[in-house]
Amino acid sequence: MVIAWEDGHRSSYSGESLRWACPCAECRGEAGSPGRLARVQSLEADELRVQNVALVGQYALQIAFESGHSTGLYTFGLLRSMCDCPECRARKSAT
């Protein structure tokens, strides 16, 4: 998945990196109990393939994976912070 940002920056993401970053309560855990992503070591192939992306208002993306998992709302803030281009990586390691 590729995002062209309002400021002209471009970020690209693999299905795998997106799936492991899923911010939903089931994956992250809630009320002190760990979520699914903390409990498993690996994910199935169909869990890592992006099937559909829908815009949520103007603040987030809802990403549906082929496994049917689609409860994560990825805010633009989260997605931008995940950008792994050389420029962003250099800035992150500097701070």
Place this chain on the structure above:
Amino acid sequence: MAPTSQQVLDVLATIQDPDLGRDVVSLGMIKELDVSPQGKVSFTFELTTPACPVRDRFKTQAHDLVGEIPGVSEVQVRMTANVRQAFMRPKPSEVLPGVKQTIAVASGKGGVGKSTVAVNLAAALMKAGADVGLLDADILGPSVPTMTGSRTVPEQVNGQLQPILAHGLKVMSFGHIYPGGQPTVYRGPMVGKAIEALMTQVDWGRLDYLVIDLPPGTGDASLTLAQAIPITGVAIVCTPQDVATDIAIKALQMFRKLNVTPLGLIENMSWYICPSCGHRHEIFSHGGAEAAAQRLGVPFLGAVPLEESIREDADAGTPVVISRPESAGARAFVEIASQVAARTSIQSFRQLPVISVR
């Protein structure tokens, strides 16, 4: 000798749009430019909103600047407006396909006059020449039917509800669908469904602006709306006293979190002129919204007085900008509407992130 078209464009390019921060030629506002061999210059000046606050200034400036070019015998400026699609979107929104701009009116706190502001804002934009709809997203306490004097039940055509026409506005409220004195007793998720229905199951048609009157609070209704459609911007209404501005700030911060641009703050019930003594009273204090806007770094859109006529006309079903356009309240609403329109135009030049999946 008659000037060239380029000479005319060069002088017009010295006119800056104060809100968009660019010259009017590069913004594409000058159209159908014609220079006759006799030196008669005519062109269309296309604004981004009919409620443009600098409309008259632009016209005089354009007229005078072109008139000063040597060889020009006559200048004809045609002023028009074409509201642009929000966020330069390549394809229209699926939820509200014919709507160019959506403007939400919110407050956080109840009872500060959100609906009154929303109704008059919509009416002022309509009076300026725009096609305007008014969606009452207050499912549990709809006030739009009373304030617009529209109590008819909407008709259904091809499975779509037809909005009610009131004073030239297209209006839709849950109060139209369930009229009478019976309350709507809904939990949050049902409120969300009802708001979605008002957007997707109503035939809004083509609109320049859809004004959305939100219920108080920072909960279900606002969240549903911000998730369902890209809102161009939100105007926050509050009264001057601390208890109202404090909550208005919370509402504004919520919209910021949802990446909805705050168009600015509106101060309602700002002052009161006593009809018997002529004294100006500041019942709810004064200037609170302006101070809060400054603190938050958002525009202050204007102040509306506390007037009996605003309340009377709202109860009687005609917005005060239509029934008493000369009153101080109506003039304040018109001024605020042009500020809102100008702030909205700025948003139409923004581009949301573009997502592509390979």
